[in-house]
Amino acid sequence: MTHLYEQLKAYEGRAAATSGVGKDLVNEPMIRHWCEAMGDTSPAYEGPQATAPPTMLQAWTMGGLSGHTDRSGAYDELFGLLDGAGYTSVVATDCEQEYLRPLRVGDRVTYDAVIESVSERKTTKLGTGHFVTTRMDVRADGELAGTHRFRILKYAPAAAKPKGNRPRPVINRDNAGFWDGVAEHKLLIQRCEGCRSLRFPWLPGCNECGSQEWDTVESSGAGTVYSYVVMHHPPFPAFDPPYAVGLIELAEGVRMVSNVVGVPPDKVRIGMPVELEFLRVDKELELPVFSALPGGEG
Template sequence: MARSEEGTESVDDPFGALLKRYEGQPAAVSGRGRDPVNPAMIRHWCEAMGDAHPGYRGPDAVAPPTMLQAWTMAGLDGRNSRTGPYVELLAALDDAGCASVVATDCEQEYLHPLHPGDEVSFDAVIESVSARKTTKLGTGYFVTTRMDVRVGPRLVGTHRFRILKYAPREASPERGGGADTRRPRPVVNRDNAGFWEGVRDHRLLIQRCAACAALRFPWLPGCGGCGSPEWTPVEASGAGTVYSYVVMHHPPFPAFEPPYAVALIELAEGVRMISNVVGVPHDEVRVGLPVAVEFRSYDDELTLPVFRVREAVGV
């Protein structure tokens, strides 16, 4: 995920200066993974991601690198939860009115592969606390932690996680209209520009590898299966089903109206993409719900693919 610390920086900020004393202090010490790296979790992960790479199966299997954080997560009982200075930092922000939180981005570095049977340990540090920032969500502070993950003495990877702790902006008539109410723009780059050109023309385009014919989404510069950089665009039918979903209940933000459903849609072609389910109440969205793509314009510049229940559109 891209690095993000957008917002206007405050110059006179005595409280922010006090928060700086937490930089370099531990966020977790001598943590241990709840379970060894194991084939069952690797299988679940690959099934959820639709990743059938043979390197993740068999006697010489490795864990997908992006599972790095999964082996250190605390679980519902709170084991491996962070304590000490990190908790104090978050409590200080809460007391100052910055009680809302949103994850902004993460960065991972993979140094050595993990194999089934490996037992991971980790330490985490509060790497940085930003100056006070005023964003569209509200005013607060970006807090970045770095986790070092090890197997025995060997460092196998690092995980940086950044959150924004903030006081939400109050809705008011003065804030109505203008840029505040615009839907955030998608990040368009050389790798995904073709997809957004298709959306503009009301076409849902995915990629087909020119070497192994595997279909893929999101758009990538090379095939995750065979590594070929050659591909062709394919127009998907737009029909699919809800593979998984969450209901968002974030603090008020002018461009959105929570609660709403965000779903992982499995297209008829077999690839999956994330989008909104529209046309039904959020509490009626279910796994397996048949949907079809709909291209919705939010303003003169922005069109996005969303999914409507298929019976509602007569597909």
């Protein structure tokens, strides 16, 4: 056992908060806001006789923006020790809750917290550090209502890996024509020769009539953002987060998934007009992406 770990272990069992008091009584407005956010319509959570959803257990102990004054110095000392050893980053990893009795409107919530455990040094994808678990005993009018365990990782970020190549698209007999078009800077859409409906992505047969005969039409490249997500934590070193992935509705009526470029990811909006361009991502690979048109960002 290293000297640092011996120091960290000494904090196990020490109080993180003592005789804490919730800033609000269990109340209808907070329950309503929670249920609206979660989409929970149970009648048990409505009216003056309502109980609070069990998963709100921790909510009644939170200090809000102004914080709490009841946290002990042990927690700050532990974090200072980890910071001094280079474990300067923190991420919440998981929580466990045990429910012993429902919280009811009007209950006064009190709590005590203890530093339950500090792990040995662990190596994760984020970096190397120590897991710290805090246990909080939550009481309602003095009666134990539940237990909340919250675990964080204090870590030193891993060194950035050299940027690699993008994963290669899988090209087969069913979609080879699409990639041949990309090589010629054309975005080709399949068209059924039986019912003349367009389809994307490429398929061996028509979803509408079942015909296996088809030809292609070239997209104009005009489209709009039908939906999108902003990616922050991809598992591949070839990607540079954050970046936007959009579901693009083409002017021809079909939709395709691709990157939205030309604006910061947080400026992408549903309905934003975009146009096709071809982006070379490495020496061997070029991809169709969509660039936001001037004035279309939110």
